[in-house]
Amino acid sequence: MNRIALPDGSTVPALGQGTWKMGERGADRAAEARSLRLGLDLGLTLIDTAEMYADGGAEEVVATAVAGRRQEAFLVSKAYPQNASAARLPRACEASLKRLNTDFLDLYLLHWRGSVPLDETVEAMEKLVAQGKIRRWGVSNLDVEDLEELGEGLSSCATDQVLYNLEARGVEFDLLPYAARLKMPVMAYSPVGQGGALLRHATLKRIAARHGVSPAQIALAWTLRGPGVISIPKASSEAHLRENADVWKIVLTPEDLAELDSAFPPPKRKQSLAML
Numbered sequence: 001m002n003r004i005a006l007p008d009g010s011t012v013p014a015l016g017q018g019t020w021k022m023g024e025r026g027a028d029r030a031a032e033a034r035s036l037r038l039g040l041d042l043g044l045t046l047i048d049t050a051e052m053y054a055d056g057g058a059e060e061v062v063a064t065a066v067a068g069r070r071q072e073a074f075l076v077s078k079a080y081p082q083n084a085s086a087a088r089l090p091r092a093c094e095a096s097l098k099r100l101n102t103d104f105l106d107l108y109l110l111h112w113r114g115s116v117p118l119d120e121t122v123e124a125m126e127k128l129v130a131q132g133k134i135r136r137w138g139v140s141n142l143d144v145e146d147l148e149e150l151g152e153g154l155s156s157c158a159t160d161q162v163l164y165n166l167e168a169r170g171v172e173f174d175l176l177p178y179a180a181r182l183k184m185p186v187m188a189y190s191p192v193g194q195g196g197a198l199l200r201h202a203t204l205k206r207i208a209a210r211h212g213v214s215p216a217q218i219a220l221a222w223t224l225r226g227p228g229v230i231s232i233p234k235a236s237s238e239a240h241l242r243e244n245a246d247v248w249k250i251v252l253t254p255e256d257l258a259e260l261d262s263a264f265p266p267p268k269r270k271q272s273l274a275m276l
Contacts, residue, residue, distance in 0.1 A: 001043050001248055004185045004230050006158050008136060012074050014224055015244065016046030018189060018234035023057025029064070035241050036065035040072050042245040048161075048187070048232045050078035050111055051096050059099035067101070075100060076107040076187075078140055078161075081114025089124040093133050107158055108134040112141040112275065122153035140187075143273040144178050157184060159230070163274045164188035166219055166264040167198050170271035180228050187230045190276055192219040203263035207256050217243055221250040222260060 003011040017039045022032045036047060049058045059077060066073045083092035110121055125137035140161035150157055160179060162171055179186050199215040208215045223231045235241040
């Protein structure tokens, strides 16, 4: 599996596991944890979660999944913007660590921008690094102008997690090139879209049939076609997870990419940052 370099020189798998909507139903938690654990077996060792997901329930599912295997996992969690202040971020981090049953996070993100000044959040993040509570920090749902406001802190920002898939390509116009210049990877959430509309698209289905794979695999392989992107699809079933792990066998041809560009045109101008 390809690996992506973070600004501090460490590397992570380009394909990870998302947990949005996990932990919402108690009856599903055991199966969700088994799925994440299988992901570890398959090399999908980066697991992304957030205090927002199921009010911490997703973090508890992750804790079950990595029990006894914490050293294998690269754990990412995210803080609410209202918790990103100097006073509240340490408490939010401690609560996430408790739910995850771990002493540290490999990566801690600001989930989206709120009213707390970014420089205050950066300072609070750096203190958590110094205390050993987190190994590194980053952001989510920030556009180029927001990243520029990080000032000197930008050099320590490990990633920007944003909505990126065939239906949401706006970041290609400026955010992806900007991140590439900084040698900062972008983390793509919802890489196969939401609600299934993308996966029913005729072009995607045609290319998938040509490769003998599923439309979801084509959509996911597309996000991984170039350097600097970490993709974090959610998979709560074993079959779906194995499909995700097999995307490395797919090589999209120039013809495939041209067809996808025709069906889902890349941006020609600046667009507002899309969010879910």
